[in-house]
Amino acid sequence: MRIGLLTDGGYPYATGESRLWCDRLVRGLAQHEFDLFALSRSAEQEAQGWVRLPAQVAGVRTAPLWTTGEEALGLRAPRGPLARLFTGGGARTYARRERRLFTTHLTDLAAAVCGAADRERAETEAGADASGTGRRLADERFTRGLYGLAELAFEHGGLPAALRSETAVRILEAGCRAPGTGRTVQTASVADLLAFTAELDRALRPLSLDWYDEDGLGAVDLCHATAGGVAALPGLLAKRFFGVPLLVTEHAVRVRAHYLASGGAPAGAPVRALLANFHGLLATEVYRQAALITPGNTHARRWQERCGADPAKVRTVYPGMESARFAALGESEDAGGPDTLVWVGRIEPAKDLITLLHAFAEVRLAEPDARLRIIGAPAPGPAGAAYLARCRALAAQLLPSDGTAGDGEGPVTFEEIGGAEVPDLARAYGAGGVVVLSSVVEGFPISLVEAMFCGRATVSADVGAVVEVIGGTGLVVPPRNPQALADACVALLRDPERRARLGAAARARALELFTVEQNLAAFRGIYLDLIARAPARERPLPATDDTPRPFATPPEAHVRDHWPVPAEGERADRTPSWAGAGGSDA
Secondary structure, three states, rough: OOOEEEEEEEEOOOOEEEEEHHHHHHOOOOOOOOEEEEEEHHHHHHHHOOOOOOOOOOEEEEEEEOOOOOOOOOOOOOOOOOEEEOOOOOEEOOHHHHHHHHHHHHHHHHHHOHHHHHHHHHHHHHHHHHHHHHHHHHHHHHHHHHHHHHHHHHHHHHHHHHHHHHHHHHHHHHHHHHHOHHHHHHHHHHHOOOOOOHHHHHHHHHHHOOOOOOOOOHHEEEEEEEEHHHHHHHHHHHHHOOOEEEEEOOOHHHHHHHHHHHOOOOEEEEEHHHHHHHHHHHHHHHHHHHEEEEEOOHHHHHHHHOOOOOHHEOOOOOOOOOHHHHHHHOOOOOOOOEEEEEEEEEHHHHOHHHHHHHHHHHHHHHOOOOOOEEEOEEHHHHHHHHHHHHHHHHHHOOOEEEEEOOOOOOEEEEEEEOOOOOOOOOHHHHHOOOOOEEOOOOOOOOOHHHHHHHHOEEEEEEEOHHHHHHOOOOEEEEEOHHHHHHHHHHHHHOOHHHHHHHHHHHHHHHHHHOOOHHHHHHHHHHHHHHHHHHOOOOOOOOOOOOOOOOOOOOHHOOOOOOOOOOOOOOOOOOOHHOOOOOOOOO
């Protein structure tokens, strides 16, 4: 089978999201052939290069989402004889008919996006019947505009320049000022509209790529998007243009990040509202068109169903993780430091080490010999370094050195993996008897699963998919609650037998649910199931080197001899002789 793997800011690049999971999937399903269609997010990511690709990767097509200019992007050239240029110079423009189509399609899309916030409010106030009608009409207008722009880009090119034109800004302004739109959207300034059109251009960049031909996405049997949103846009067009079925895998729901964003947008509240509305409508269309949706946990599944995913098309598949490197520690009798708490991860505000430090101050009051080892590097950039400095200062203020830890160290230490005391990740988890997770935002808690592989008892904040992952094999407390976190840690520090029981149960659960092997087995079956249910597509078979291909030969080719062909002029009447006129003796 030939799989088109769609990625956004990840594989095959050496850095980015879902990079390891994609590499394990491709290497683990070696019986299939993979074509990679990758969107890159930054010049730095492209400078890092690609990971080493296995032999089953037949081809790679990439496109940057961070540059401007069609020639620099390698976007689709116009299919018609369009030679006119924008007066600004260099960018393709449209003739009168194409301008009229662009205006119509962008007006539909803008009306849906600008009215989405008001639509949500109306649904709450009007009840199920009215809300269902409003949602359906908005979704229909959004999809009409989206696919209209896609077909315009496919036939004539020039969409990025058009989206950054004055016409586009005026259309969006009219949509924001239309009666019935939300108050936040109505306050959008010209600067907000310019910022949103730039973001919209980036989000719709996949519509203009040259991937949609018989040698690209038209040649694959199945499109597998490794994220929702923009990453799935090529899959939507492959289904529309060629009938290719679409599989969507989301370990973290992209639209959730847009709904929860507080300061990531380039401008203020109107831009954030418009982006959230756009990505919410896009997610709804992706889920509607997908043949199957595979969230990485039920937390993501709830978000998908909230955004319109049909529960009958949703199947939870946990992301597989390597367990072999934790096997020695998990199977050993080493219980770790009996008085030591360990936190492992990337140091950033979402991990809420401030709450952890306040909680550990309470732990020290109950257990004076307790230690806390914080193992990890700060998030990249000045914000990560500043947060680490703030945590160090708070630790020195709350828990000054008293000589109990030796060598003048305080009871709290900040370390990085790779040093003499913590040479690898397994040793990090083995440094203590209890592993703590204090996050306030978490999708699928990877560090928690790693601790479970190591056979460690855990105390975790109830965020994201924590309860689903831990499943009763660890203690869970409310987030941002230092006292509850401290009480749970003290309870485990004082009861070594309970720690051992919970650790053994956690390791058994992790080995059953969260290994690479179970993930590969699930997708092996999903691929075969989807292609078996997909309608056959007429397509000439490519020339091969005599290597057998699954399903390449129709079953009737194996019937001996040939089907009889009626002679010239012979009737094709297959009526039995006994049923003919006068053929009955009755």
